[in-house]
Amino acid sequence: MIRIIHRISISQTSVLVKNQQDLFQINRNKSFCIFLRILCSQFLTFQDKISENQNFTVRVFRANDSFLIIYSKYPMAHIKLLNEELPGITGLLNYRPETAKSLLNLAETLLRSESTLTSGERELIASYVSHLNGCHFCHTSHGAAAAAHLQCDLDLIDDIKQNFATTGISPKLRALLNIAAKVQKGGKNVLPEDITLARNEEATDKEIHDTVLIAAAFCMFNRYVDGLGTFAPKENEAYRQMGEMMAFAGYNRPR
Amino acid sequence: MPHIPLPEHLPGITGLLEYSQDTAQPIRELTQFLLRGENTLSAGERELIATIVSHNNECKFCTSAHTAAADLLLGESKTCKIIKQDIDKAEISEKMKALLKIAKMVQKSGKSVTKEAIELAKNNGATDLEIHDTVLIAGLFCLYNRYVDGLASVTPADPGFYEYLGERIVNHGYNRLPQGYDHLKNK
Structure with missing residues (x-):
């Protein structure tokens, strides 16, 4: 590179x-x-x-x-990073360790701590919201993490853009993704009927809470990554290993 | 009414942070560091970033709370009022104007931050770290605003509530109160 x-x-x-x-x-x-x-x-x-x-x-x-x-191959970020070879958020985490610690703890808790939603499902929510925010790095890396959890092909990353046309997802997850998409537009877009829809598919309060917070958190992460103009490799394949690390070693892995 | 049952004595964000304390911990830490940690931007200036982003996200609860905090820290309420209308008319440094403009772009989306906006901030003396923190604070408030409104947490109508909350934020910061929040039950 x-x-x-x-x-x-x-x-x-x-x-x-x-x-x-x-x-x-x-x-x-x-x-x-x-x-x-x-x-x-x-x-x-x-x-x-x-x-x-x-x-x-x-x-x-x-x-x-x-x-x-x-x-x-890539344009420089808006600020001078310490290591310009690190893509997306990784260059930013390296630049500001004081904020990196909390950001990584948040990702770890939201996406990998114990929950009735699987990590695969939560990574799908993260990737889907990132796609809606047009954040290529987060969409692809979290899509790759979801693929690693779900043991499926990286084509999943593209299917997320097609609103899960070929991936079999549960009606509950679909209802939660609907809420996540509303959060991405703005908190007020989540209507009582969206919540009812999710409850009818047996989503719990905690699952609804976590969905809203994951979606909101990725509205932060995505803006952080793109707002500072970091670069993102284009091809899905470039994210395979990263996705596996995120899925299996977690966000607080030694870096 | 909130979309999920939240503690009734804790409107807005506090009830949510109490409802889910394991996720609240890193969010609180991040906020405490970004808004109150050592920084070349003053705490008041950083509260202005929180205010303008919340205002543009139309999150009434966060806008009122951070306006109250900024007003206290700046010792006046004119600046907050003006930046919501027209950043250029506020009596703040050119650097701060440029940073607030970046924050407004971040509120829309990360990609809407232009090279020109970054250049303007740098030409007015903003450091890379200040630009970094501005973008991350703006991002963080896009999280908060969506969290608060996405679960329809209660937004008190009484202005007195935000005066109290502003004082709490200024005096105690963003960490969880050591004694918790049970003392607010009968207020």
Whole structure:
């Protein structure tokens, strides 16, 4: 993902590269620009890697006549993270350990503590709400965690987007997902009839409570992840191992 | 009436946090750290973030409670009133205006935060950590607002209730009261 081409340190120029043209304008210093172009063309095939919708980040650290050039497939986050190779929330958790502890404890309690809802069901709620919030990282990673719990294929991640067209889910979970979707829009959207629907499928008060809180919590997590502009790998496969770790080692695993 | 049975003497968020204490613990800790922990943003400034997000989520309970807390911490009630209408008209720093604008974007969705809004905050002296905390506080209140309204917890109509709650938040912070909340039963 990130490749160090030539190492040296000190002052930094950061540029978000959207196309080859931008790269030429990185620095007005012509000789520097040519140098940069040669270095980058050695490692980047622009036609391949910079497609229309894909942003590239090239970071150039320079001092005197040497350079450290780092390019990454993903745009930089809105803030300078300590480790820019960590995707989604993981880079943020690493950046601010003081808040990470509570955030991870909350995820652990909501998704993995003892409950009459299985962890698989709770991860589905988390992934579904994240999908509705358009948060690719959370949707895919929690979808992968659900798949790990439920021992099913990663295609589950795509089926969540189709409102569980092919995955067999219980009428109770469907009623709870309906409540979660209302919470995602705004708390006031949850109507007494939504609650009645869930109760008719034998959802308990605690299950309704937990559903609302999981949905609300992911309205926080999703905003945290996207609001700071973190990057997210695209393919489902990139989340397989992460999902297994989330499911089986949990959120408070050593990092 | 709340969607699930909650302790009647504890309206709003408190009843929910008492109903589910194991989930309340990390939420309380996070809030205490973000709103009261050591920070280059003052506690009053951070309460403004909580207020504007709750206001835009139309959560009456949270808006009233955090407005009361912010008013106490700032020693005036003008700022809260104005930022709900027009951030630029408030007598606060340019940095704070930019951070409140970011918070308003986060309220809509994470993706609606623009590079320009981040640049504006940075150009007015906001640090990365301040931007981080602003986004996370705004996210946290999207949780609270949905939690409170999604379960239809009680929103008291009496303004006196929020004055009391504002004082409690300012004096005791966000941790659970050591003695619990039974003393409020006959109030």
